[in-house]
Amino acid sequence: MEKEKHHISSYTSLAIVLISLLFLTFLSVFVATLHFSTFSVGVALIIASIKGTAVLTYFMHLKYEKRYLQLIVAGIFIVYAVVIVITFIDYLLR
Amino acid sequence: MSQNLSHDEHYDPEGAKYGMWIFIFTELFLFGGLFLVYAVFRAKYSEDFHHAAAQLDTFIGTLNTVILLVSSMTAAMSLTAIQKADYKKAIALVSFTIILALGFMVNKYFEWGHKFEYKIWPGSPVLENMEKGDLLFYGLYFMMTGLHALHVLVGMVLLAICIVKIKKRKINEEKFVLLENSALYWHLVDFIWIFLFPLLYLVT
Numbered sequence: 001m002e003k004e005k006h007h008i009s010s011y012t013s014l015a016i017v018l019i020s021l022l023f024l025t026f027l028s029v030f031v032a033t034l035h036f037s038t039f040s041v042g043v044a045l046i047i048a049s050i051k052g053t054a055v056l057t058y059f060m061h062l063k064y065e066k067r068y069l070q071l072i073v074a075g076i077f078i079v080y081a082v083v084i085v086i087t088f089i090d091y092l093l094r
Numbered sequence: 095m096s097q098n099l100s101h102d103e104h105y106d107p108e109g110a111k112y113g114m115w116i117f118i119f120t121e122l123f124l125f126g127g128l129f130l131v132y133a134v135f136r137a138k139y140s141e142d143f144h145h146a147a148a149q150l151d152t153f154i155g156t157l158n159t160v161i162l163l164v165s166s167m168t169a170a171m172s173l174t175a176i177q178k179a180d181y182k183k184a185i186a187l188v189s190f191t192i193i194l195a196l197g198f199m200v201n202k203y204f205e206w207g208h209k210f211e212y213k214i215w216p217g218s219p220v221l222e223n224m225e226k227g228d229l230l231f232y233g234l235y236f237m238m239t240g241l242h243a244l245h246v247l248v249g250m251v252l253l254a255i256c257i258v259k260i261k262k263r264k265i266n267e268e269k270f271v272l273l274e275n276s277a278l279y280w281h282l283v284d285f286i287w288i289f290l291f292p293l294l295y296l297v298t
Binding site for chain 2 (some may be wrong): 006009011018021022025026029040041047052055069084086087
């Protein structure tokens with residue numbers, strides 16, 4: 001069996017990702033105290049999405065995985081987005 | 095074993111990892127379904143959801159977010175350590191991850207306990223008499239955080255198994271897919287919490 005080289009994430013890079021994630025967490029807590037009303041849901045979800053992407057990319061190592069795994073993962077989120085849209089169309093047009 | 099039968103153990107890290115990812119997809123849809131229910135009911139009962147979410151303890155929620163993020167990093171670092179054949183560090187990092195997970199569960203215990211003091215639990219008379227939106231919010235709160243906490247427990251067991259296997263050198267710098275998959279599972283737990291936290295605790 002051919003042996004492939006496995007990318008090893010450095011401790012420093014992982015620590016940098018953590019610091020960014022913590023910063024975004026406190027940012028989203030701070031933004032929540034500003035009471036943007038309807039906006040706040042959007043802002044909170046955008047920050048959460050950035051954090052989620054960072055976890056998938058660096059902690060879950062997707063950045064260094066094969067292209068087709070990356071595409072499948074992206075595809076899953078697209079399918080989920082479609083499910084949300086279809087559900088809301090159904091709900092709003094009832 | 096008295097006999098030393100040598101045979102090539104089937105080891106397919108690539109296949110194992112893809113299997114894990116497919117499992118993760120099913121988990122995403124399990125929680126995704128709940129998020130969808132949350133979204134629709136939030137649209138329908140936004141006032142009640144605002145009011146009910148304000149009752150949750152943002153401090154504990156934030157603390158648990160920090161705990162999970164740090165633990166996710168230590169899980170990822172353990173993989174770095176094992177690939178560098180640094181067994182001691184790998185065991186220390188996985189152990190630290192489990193300790194953080196335990197901290198998360200302790201916080202959850204106090205958080206739920208606090209709700210129980212106010213006689214709020216699924217099906218409690220106090221909850222049944224609340225507005226319909228509050229009832230739905232707390233129903234989703236207990237369901238989602240409960241299901242998530244169950245995943246934390248499973249993750250702790252998986253990581254504990256990894257520690258034993260690292261000690262026995264069954265997980266080593268050549269064969270570490272079990273640790274890799276356990277770490278992936280742990281990141282999934284973190285990933286789901288990243289979305290649970292703002293939706294339940296912040297958007298008030």
